[in-house]
Amino acid sequence: MPAWTIIVFLIMLAIVAVAVGVGLRYVEIQQKKKVAGAIAIVKEEREAIKREKILRGMDEHDAWRAPASFFAKFDLYKYVEAKVEQSALGWNPAAVVVAMLVFGLAGALIGSILPVLVFTWASVAGLAIGLGALPILYVKFKATSRMNAFEEQFPESLDFLARSLRAGHALSMSLEMVAQESPEPLGPEFRRVFHENNLGAPLEVALYNLTQRVPLLDVRFFVSSVMLQRETGGNLGEILTKLSYVIRERFQLKGQVKAASAHGRMTSGILIALPVCMTLALPIVAPGYLQSMADDETGQWMILGAIIAQLLGFYFIRKIINIKV
Numbered sequence: 001m002p003a004w005t006i007i008v009f010l011i012m013l014a015i016v017a018v019a020v021g022v023g024l025r026y027v028e029i030q031q032k033k034k035v036a037g038a039i040a041i042v043k044e045e046r047e048a049i050k051r052e053k054i055l056r057g058m059d060e061h062d063a064w065r066a067p068a069s070f071f072a073k074f075d076l077y078k079y080v081e082a083k084v085e086q087s088a089l090g091w092n093p094a095a096v097v098v099a100m101l102v103f104g105l106a107g108a109l110i111g112s113i114l115p116v117l118v119f120t121w122a123s124v125a126g127l128a129i130g131l132g133a134l135p136i137l138y139v140k141f142k143a144t145s146r147m148n149a150f151e152e153q154f155p156e157s158l159d160f161l162a163r164s165l166r167a168g169h170a171l172s173m174s175l176e177m178v179a180q181e182s183p184e185p186l187g188p189e190f191r192r193v194f195h196e197n198n199l200g201a202p203l204e205v206a207l208y209n210l211t212q213r214v215p216l217l218d219v220r221f222f223v224s225s226v227m228l229q230r231e232t233g234g235n236l237g238e239i240l241t242k243l244s245y246v247i248r249e250r251f252q253l254k255g256q257v258k259a260a261s262a263h264g265r266m267t268s269g270i271l272i273a274l275p276v277c278m279t280l281a282l283p284i285v286a287p288g289y290l291q292s293m294a295d296d297e298t299g300q301w302m303i304l305g306a307i308i309a310q311l312l313g314f315y316f317i318r319k320i321i322n323i324k325v
Contacts, residue, residue: 071097080136085213086143088185096135104132122304146185147216151251153186154218158244165237171226172197189214203230218247257323268317275310 071077071094080100081093107130111123157178164174172194179191189210196206207223225243229236282289293299 080139082212082215083136083139083143086215087139087146088188089139089142091139096139099135100132103134104128107131119300119304122307147214150185150189150214151216151218153182154216154222155244155247155251157182157186157190158222158240158247162237162240162244165240171236172203218250221247261321261323264321268314268321271317272310272314275306 077093077097080096084091084093084096105128107127108124110131111125111127112120115123160178160181161171161174164177165171169177175190175194175197179187179194181187182190192213193206193210196209197203201209204227207226211219211223221243222240225239226236229239279290293303
């Protein structure tokens with residue numbers, strides 16, 4: 001055999017060996033990246049978004065560990081923790097509770113100096129509760145906005161899942177595809193479900209955790225459908241398609257109810273704002289008009305009763321116009 005043939009063979013063998021080595025190395029690097037990304041998601045990307053950890057507890061050097069362990073005994077902390085999780089603000093629940101306490105103390109101090117509710121004790125209690133509730137009200141507002149966005153995106157994700165299942169993909173792979181293609185907030189939630197299942201948690205547990213993070217009726221329908229199909233069998237793609245249709249119809253009905261109740265909500269806003277605006281305007285238009293009532297003891301009780309009646313009216317009006325669909 002000629003020497004050049006042997007040399008060419010050895011060169012080709014070396015090239016193939018190098019190519020195979022580079023390919024294996026590339027695959028290994030990609031697998032490491034996927035595992036690192038999965039672990040980062042399951043740990044809730046602590047460095048990036050400061051959210052709750054999944055695979056490990058709180059860090060030993062976490063400044064909020066001691067307050068969190070103390071507040072965890074109370075139901076209020078669990079409520080705050082759930083709302084912070086739903087809002088995806090990345091705040092520590094213990095920090096929110098501490099902020100509520102600080103704002104409440106500030107409100108009590110202001111009420112003791114400025115008795116805006118006529119009586120000092122009423123001003124202290126009212127301002128303490130009002131200012132103390134501001135942090136959790138903001139968190140609740142962000143959580144509600146995020147849940148509404150999730151609810152709007154959810155039917156599209158079910159259609160995507162159904163098409164993926166019809167194409168022959170497994171449910172876990174379909175969940176990953178939905179997580180990759182969906183925007184915030186639906187994408188991160190489904191990505192978390194996929195990674196929890198991918199790292200060893202049963203699908204039932206991962207989906208149950210989803211219902212805890214996203215307490216929507218539509219999500220419970222979806223989880224129940226998947227679990228029922230896994231137990232009894234059936235065409236999951238067709239089930240999800242029908243579920244998507246039902247959710248869209250329910251969403252449309254909710255919009256119609258909201259439009260029909262728009263007049264009532266506007267009327268309630270006017271009825272609630274009118275006494276407050278009149279009370280603020282009277283000292284400017286007619287100074288001293290309300291001063292005699294504020295100086296008289298019976299008038300003070302009447303003012304306090306009017307404030308309580310206003311709050312009760314606001315509560316009942318909200319109950320009337322808040323129609324569940």
